[in-house]
Amino acid sequence: MGIQPNAIERMVGTFRMGGGLPEELDFDSPAIKALVASMNPSRRKTFLAMAKDPDVRKISNVFNTGLGKYWERVVTAKEKGRKLVFMPFNFSPEIFYALDMVSVCVEVLNTMTMTLEEGIASYLDLAVERGLPDSMCSAQRAVVGMLEAEVIAKPDLLINGALGGCDPNTKVFEYMGEKFDIPTLFIDVPYYHDKRSFEYYRRGFKQVVKVLEEVSGHKLDEDRLREVCSLSNRAT
């Protein structure tokens, strides 16, 4: 199956289904057998991994329901007046929750293409076909492919909050910003890990927060940030 529109909406649909797995499932029944046979190989493996064992199935329901809600928040961000931000895995999502913005970790979205009928390969290939070097890390490349194919909406903002983490991570944000005309912010992470470096990083972070306040239309409330951090710690 080729590239299809509305990728994130389809992810929501998949996770909704994956969150409603019945307690009893007979994998020997003709109906389930036919369903499993109709899936593409990567989906089939994922489905079986989360559905075959009854105990895992219970946990999968919770996990998939949560993911469905999260991606629905992404899909409905615009209509709810929230700004959508793409960020790398090595940055803080807490700041966006505190500012009532919706953040998407590019590497996670990249992985989520595995839930789509067409899978990840077509997006990885398209990104290269349209210019990206084939040696670029695949952890972000499918997102570039989805933006090229226009199967996901452009975010309002890109933030690379960890410059220097690695070359592909650093460059892919600048690439997406330039190629798809998306405002892009950067925070530098120094080479060292000491107090001086932390201060430098903190100052860069604070400058970005000022821009985020303007973009989101919300002033950062420290109590709200504490609450979000506390929830994040609990989840961790």
Added chain:
Amino acid sequence: MGAFEELAEVSGGLSNRYVQGWKDQGKKVMGYVCTYMPEELLFAMDILPYRLTGRGVADTSVADSYLSRVNCSFARCCLELGLSAGYDFLDGAVFVNGCDHIRRAYENWAVHESAALPFMYILPVPHKITPEGLDWFQEEVGSFKSAVERRFKLKASPDKLREAVAVYNESRRLLKQLYDLRAGDNPPLTGAEMLTIISASMAMPRDEFNRLLKQVLDEVGSRPNAGPGKTRLLIAGSIMDDPEFIENVESLGAIVVTDSLCFGTRNIWNLTDEDGDPFTALCKRYYEHEPCPRMAGHYRRRLDFVKEQIERAKAEGAILEHIKFCDQHGTDNALLKKDLEAAGIPVIELEREYGPLSDAGRVRTRVQAFLERIG
């Protein structure tokens, strides 16, 4: 031997008679790897800054056992020389956190006690150009200066630094004169010859280089046009110190009249302010010079610089090259290709391996087709 031949001899190998002559005077030689390392600082201490490359390496079997298969061939070649005593004429080496690959080369070289040089240092450069970043860079260069002064018991006094800045500024002005000549209708030098000269500038004392460069400027005045009827090209991208690569391209009916390379314009276009405190001016010059793709958020400046070079030298097309696994130049080149072609400038993107004439046949075929396209 003419001045050009003398410079060609310098850039043709690793150590050379100027390096040897410097050492014979009991003075130190320090390798460095990137255009963000202020050469003047070392020169002011009577230390010869020597640009590290992988020149002449034909086999990277030692480096391959420490680096992964996705490390670029330039980093491999540098490490190979480091681990196999190719750079044993150096008293130290300073790297920059320029990219993932060169950081790995530094770490692997530094960690091998038997191969490491007496002084190994990494100079961290911020990835953004901001006032805070400049402060940070200045502190880092200050720490580096102190470390070198302590290790070698030398001093970079403000007066010596001022003198060094003047020498390097003169060098950049003279090199720019060569670029001016190449930008004219009758370029007296090929691109390969220019790269030979630039390579030499970073492998010998800069004042001696300036003396020879002035002679070259005199000599080339009487030369015939090196590129009549040839297609004028710009070359931009990853580190390039192989005149043979350019020669290969030029043998197909092209002449490289300008570039955007760290062995080229990006290294010489900006001068250091000679008024005021020389250390501050030096840091500012190095931090804010034409940015490498490692500096995030400055793609537009890089694009404008390439366009400016193309216009200035009346280039009819651009070769955008990157060494395999160099994601910084690879992604920048993809953007440059899109934007240059939109501006009506024909472009060819070439992925290559580092090293003289590696993959020469494939490059020839592709460049030939490109030249036919330009017409």
